[in-house]
Amino acid sequence: MGLLALTGCTGDEADRIDDLSDASFELVNQDSTTVTFPDDFAGQAIVVGYIYTQCPDICPMVTANMRQLRDRVDAPDDVAFVTITFDPRRDTPDRLRAYREAYGLGDTNWQFLTGDPDTISQLMERLDVRVELSRGSYEDDDYLIDHTDQISLIDPQQRVLFHYGGSMTPVDILAEDLATIRPAS
Amino acid sequence: MRVFAFSAVLLFGIAALGGCESESSTSDDGRNVERAALDTLRITNAWVRPAPEGGVTALYLELHNRRATADTLMRVETPVSSRTELHTTVLHSDGTTGMRPLNNGLAVPTDTTTTLRPGGPHVMVYDVQPALVIGDSVRVTLHFGDLMHTVTAHVRPTPPQ
Ligand SMILES: [Cu+2]
Numbered sequence: 001m002g003l004l005a006l007t008g009c010t011g012d013e014a015d016r017i018d019d020l021s022d023a024s025f026e027l028v029n030q031d032s033t034t035v036t037f038p039d040d041f042a043g044q045a046i047v048v049g050y051i052y053t054q055c056p057d058i059c060p061m062v063t064a065n066m067r068q069l070r071d072r073v074d075a076p077d078d079v080a081f082v083t084i085t086f087d088p089r090r091d092t093p094d095r096l097r098a099y100r101e102a103y104g105l106g107d108t109n110w111q112f113l114t115g116d117p118d119t120i121s122q123l124m125e126r127l128d129v130r131v132e133l134s135r136g137s138y139e140d141d142d143y144l145i146d147h148t149d150q151i152s153l154i155d156p157q158q159r160v161l162f163h164y165g166g167s168m169t170p171v172d173i174l175a176e177d178l179a180t181i182r183p184a185s
Numbered sequence: 186m187r188v189f190a191f192s193a194v195l196l197f198g199i200a201a202l203g204g205c206e207s208e209s210s211t212s213d214d215g216r217n218v219e220r221a222a223l224d225t226l227r228i229t230n231a232w233v234r235p236a237p238e239g240g241v242t243a244l245y246l247e248l249h250n251r252r253a254t255a256d257t258l259m260r261v262e263t264p265v266s267s268r269t270e271l272h273t274t275v276l277h278s279d280g281t282t283g284m285r286p287l288n289n290g291l292a293v294p295t296d297t298t299t300t301l302r303p304g305g306p307h308v309m310v311y312d313v314q315p316a317l318v319i320g321d322s323v324r325v326t327l328h329f330g331d332l333m334h335t336v337t338a339h340v341r342p343t344p345p346q
Contacts, residue, residue, distance in 0.1 A: 054240075056234050057272070149281070
């Protein structure tokens with residue numbers, strides 16, 4: 001637990017949006033392996049993107065932005081890149097796996113996470129991601145979702161430092177902020 | 186929340202100008218409209234995002250209309266899907282975003298380039314069969330009021346250039 005001391009220069013308490021160290025969300029990744037968020041990423045900085053796979057316009061821009069950031073920092077072990085769906089009813093682990101592979105991320109350690117609808121809903125609320133149907137209903141399996149366009153940066157002590165416009169924030173800014181919280185830095 | 190304005194989302198909201206069905210019968214010089222149209226409505230930079238089999242994707246392109254009349258893109262067909270819709274992306278003041286169907290088609294005004302692009306108008310392609318793999322290409326037919334065009338779209342994860 002010497003991490004706090006190492007990164008004591010991170011910033012003021014007031015700069016933090018939230019502290020997730022008391023939170024624990026049981027999710028499942030694209031391989032159906034249980035992932036406890038954010039606990040399983042303790043000690044890593046986490047870059048989180050939010051998508052649903054039937055969102056082919058804005059959501060891939062969020063992923064592309066994260067991907068550019070990941071390339072920029074050379075995919076280090078001390079930073080976890082994580083995508084969480086806010087459409088758990090349709091985005092099963094299998095669908096996430098296929099989507100992740102279609103986007104050429106199959107060989108990376110970038111995890112795509114889903115969960116039961118209640119857990120996802122609580123997680124999205126905690127991370128300030130608003131989700132609302134704009135067409136159709138959950139019953140008919142054919143719906144569109146209005147949602148917050150967001151990437152979040154969580155530090156190795158599981159404090160939420162920033163929410164960014166996910167599809168539009170310049171990678172330079174993400175990289176600059178990430179550099180300030182990397183445990184290795 | 187750190188928000189960086191992405192004006193394209195708003196600018197390309199809906200390029201609605203004329204909205205007319207463009208059934209006018211003659212061009213300026215009196216030539217056959219069909220032929221004039223083929224000469225002067227050009228489509229470039231068609232691309233489509235990858236998708237797993239059964240997935241949903243978006244198609245983008247540029248429409249250069251040098252015709253004497255406005256056109257409306259009404260419908261798009263492709264062999265890889267039996268269901269497509271014209272959509273645009275909207276950005277709400279609370280920071281949320283979403284897609285809305287363009288039920289009256291996409292207006293393509295005369296003497297302009299109308300761009301389908303990420304964060305704006307796009308063709309939503311449902312239930313893709315088979316998977317669209319990066320590097321593949323797909324045939325796409327665009328239906329306007331009085332003509333249709335077939336182009337090739339390349340599968341890629343990000344826009345050309
Ligand atoms: Cu759409």
